Amino acid sequence: MIKFPRFRNRKKKPSQVISDIEQHNIERQQFREVLESINATRIPDRLKILDEFLTVELHITLPDLLQFIEAGGNKNYDLDFLGETMDMFCQCGFAQKNEFETQEATYEHHHLGDHHDHFICTSCGLIREFRNNRLEGLQMEIAAEFNFHPLQHKMEIYGLCEDCLAKREVNPPLQLAAVGEKVRIVEIVGSREMQARMAAMGLSPGILLEVINNNPGGPFIVAAHDTRLALDLAMAQSILVTHACRHPDKK
Numbered sequence: 001m002i003k004f005p006r007f008r009n010r011k012k013k014p015s016q017v018i019s020d021i022e023q024h025n026i027e028r029q030q031f032r033e034v035l036e037s038i039n040a041t042r043i044p045d046r047l048k049i050l051d052e053f054l055t056v057e058l059h060i061t062l063p064d065l066l067q068f069i070e071a072g073g074n075k076n077y078d079l080d081f082l083g084e085t086m087d088m089f090c091q092c093g094f095a096q097k098n099e100f101e102t103q104e105a106t107y108e109h110h111h112l113g114d115h116h117d118h119f120i121c122t123s124c125g126l127i128r129e130f131r132n133n134r135l136e137g138l139q140m141e142i143a144a145e146f147n148f149h150p151l152q153h154k155m156e157i158y159g160l161c162e163d164c165l166a167k168r169e170v171n172p173p174l175q176l177a178a179v180g181e182k183v184r185i186v187e188i189v190g191s192r193e194m195q196a197r198m199a200a201m202g203l204s205p206g207i208l209l210e211v212i213n214n215n216p217g218g219p220f221i222v223a224a225h226d227t228r229l230a231l232d233l234a235m236a237q238s239i240l241v242t243h244a245c246r247h248p249d250k251k
């Protein structure tokens with residue numbers, strides 16, 4: 001069994017009167033006509049990919065889609081051909097490509113007339129779809145205030161999903177905090193020398209920090225007051241923190 005942790009079944013709208021199979025057949029026919037009109041090569045292969053893709057109904061990366069198709073016994077494709085075909089689907093409005101930060105690009109089925117936005121967990125990669133009419137309306141109002149005429153938008157909210165939040169230690173080391181996260185120093189552990197180094201940088205319990213960068217390749221940067229501080233790994237491991245973003249209380 002292949003596991004696809006990123007995926008989630010899309011909720012079906014009660015108003016959806018035609019079945020998914022009928023809808024897929026309509027899209028297949030439309031795509032065939034487009035392919036024929038542009039004299040595309042390997043039309044049956046591309047239609048087969050569309051069939052497989054439409055059965056997935058998830059956010060899927062190219063390698064995962066290839067694996068999914070191959071698991072069904074079809075080994076005719078490589079990543080280049082698959083990528084080219086998926087890009088054709090996007091250009092024709094059958095698929096949408098999402099390039100979320102810190103993640104490989106994913107494709108999802110584009111349902112005509114259906115708009116949704118995304119929550120992205122920066123810890124486990126979970127993608128969650130949402131739609132909020134108040135938020136949609138507010139965006140239109142704000143655009144109107146700026147005399148801007150919006151045509152489309154993408155709302156991507158990065159953070160931690162429920163599971164990842166629950167798995168967190170109570171006072172994790174700063175090193176584990178996510179980019180954009182605001183944390184408060186609870187304790188500084190380590191040698192006396194380390195403590196003195198931190199104190200000289202103005203770091204002590206109670207201080208608020210915002211994580212600017214924690215990519216393993218680059219420097220660990222936090223903002224404290226109005227300054228940006230570069231920390232080495234030992235320092236980031238010695239600072240125990242508590243999450244300090246302000247969120248409205250859950251009802």
Ligand SMILES: [Zn+2]
Nearest residue numbers: 116117136155
């Ligand atoms: Zn939206």
Ligand SMILES: [Zn+2]
Nearest residue numbers: 121124161164
């Ligand atoms: Zn998560």
Ligand SMILES: [Zn+2]
Nearest residue numbers: 108116118129
């Ligand atoms: Zn989506």
